[in-house]
Amino acid sequence: xxxxxxxxxxxxxxxxxxxxxxxxxxxxxxxxDYVGAATAMELSGLLNTATFTDSTAVNEMDGDGVYFKQTSxxxxxxxxxxxxxxxxxRMDHVPFFAHxxxxxxxxxxxxxxxxxxxxxxxxxxxxxxxxxxxxxxxQYSTNRSDTTFQALENDxxxxxxxxxxxxxxxxxxxxxxxxxxxxxxxxIRITDAAGDTQGNEITLNTNLPGSTVGLRPVLLIxxxxxxxxxxxxxQCYLESRAYI
Numbered sequence: 383x384x385x386x387x388x389x390x391x392x393x394x395x396x397x398x399x400x401x402x403x404x405x406x407x408x409x410x411x412x413x414x415d416y417v418g419a420a421t422a423m424e425l426s427g428l429l430n431t432a433t434f435t436d437s438t439a440v441n442e443m444d445g446d447g448v449y450f451k452q453t454s455x456x457x458x459x460x461x462x463x464x465x466x467x468x469x470x471x472r473m474d475h476v477p478f479f480a481h482x483x484x485x486x487x488x489x490x491x492x493x494x495x496x497x498x499x500x501x502x503x504x505x506x507x508x509x510x511x512x513x514x515x516x517x518x519x520x521q522y523s524t525n526r527s528d529t530t531f532q533a534l535e536n537d538x539x540x541x542x543x544x545x546x547x548x549x550x551x552x553x554x555x556x557x558x559x560x561x562x563x564x565x566x567x568x569x570i571r572i573t574d575a576a577g578d579t580q581g582n583e584i585t586l587n588t589n590l591p592g593s594t595v596g597l598r599p600v601l602l603i604x605x606x607x608x609x610x611x612x613x614x615x616x617q618c619y620l621e622s623r624a625y626i
Contacts, residue, residue, distance in 0.1 A: 408470070410618035412441045412448040423450045428620045429599065431467045435504065442614075446555050446575055449614040451486060454603050456610045458491075461504035462603045463613070469596030471498065476623040479560040479599060482616035489550050491607035494522040497560055498597040500538070508604040512541050516591035518568055520558060522550045525606055533570040533584040535591075542589045548572045548581035556580075565593040 408427030422434050439452045454462035471477040481496050495507050497519015506515050511523045516538040520531045531550055532543040548556075557577075561569040570584040591597060599620055603611050 406475075406622040408620050410615075412450045412615070412617075423615065423618075428470045428622065429466065429618060431470075432464050432599070433467050434464045435462050444614075446484070447616055449484070449616045451612055451614045452603070454605050454611040456605070456608050458605055458607050459508075460605060461508045462605075462611070463504055463601040464615075465501060465504060465600035465602075466598040469500075469598055470620060471597050471599075471622055472594055473562060473565045473591055473597070474593040474624065475562075476564065477560075477562050477597075478619075478621045478623065480558060480617075480619045481599075481601065482555070482557045482618075483601070484555050484614040484616070485550070485552050486612035486614055487610065488552055489522070489611075490524060491605060491609045492522065492524055492611055493604040493606055494550075494602060494613075495519055495534070496558060496601040497534070497599075498591075499600050500591065500595050501598055501600060504600070504602050504604075507600065508602055512536075514538070516595045516597070518562075518586060518590060518597075519560060519600075520546065520570065520572070523606075530581070531572060533586060535568070535586040535589045537589045537591055538595070540589045542586075544570075544584050544586065546570065546572060546581045546584055566590065 408429035410423050410425055410429045413424045425432055436452055441450050499517035500515045507513050511526045513536045517536045521534045522528050522531050531546045531548045533546055534543050555575040557573045559571040568586040572580045574580055603613050
């Protein structure tokens with residue numbers, strides 16, 4: 383028999399509490415020094431080994447909250463962003479991944495990706511629009527004449543993209559969600575600051591990474607010309623739901 387807590391409120395069992403606490407998760411948020419220089423964000427759980435490419439990023443704040451701003455090099459092809467140094471999830475872990483961001487500068491001459499990928503460095507996903515590693519997320523590339531985010535799925539051999547119809551623009555707040563419903567189905571959503579879904583919710587089910595391929599959270603900004611780009615990272619979240 384399960385012990386029931388908060389009976390007057392509808393009740394939850396100790397098993398419910400145990401299951402909730404058992405979820406493997408991690409967060410990445412700006413640290414408290416939001417008006418000064420900082421070279422990393424505060425990391426926890428499944429996101430505790432993220433590495434950042436720049437030493438001049440700063441924490442600042444605006445009307446949407448505190449953010450960690452990264453600025454790319456003005457050198458064409460210079461990778462910028464962050465990624466986990468070790469594998470943190472797989473498709474059969476049924477992960478949920480979310481990242482909130484804003485482009486603070488022009489979005490011309492840019493290749494961008496955020497999501498989960500089988501990588502060991504940013505260069506694994508920066509050299510071409512068609513990736514050579516398993517990955518799932520959203521991509522944007524002016525090299526491909528994109529004007530909107532493309533939902534991307536790649537099994538390591540074949541890549542497919544689907545238009546989210548969400549326009550990529552400077553100074554626009556984006557909350558991206560990658561919801562793995564099963565090893566064969568992923569939902570992609572982008573919402574605004576009010577929580578309203580933008581464009582189309584995309585279902586990916588054709589060329590997803592294999593169920594046991596190790597994946598790492600990653601964000602890439604890659605200048606395709608001599609032009610600096612800035613991305614503001616508000617927060618990142620990863621949760622494993624394999625046994626819940």
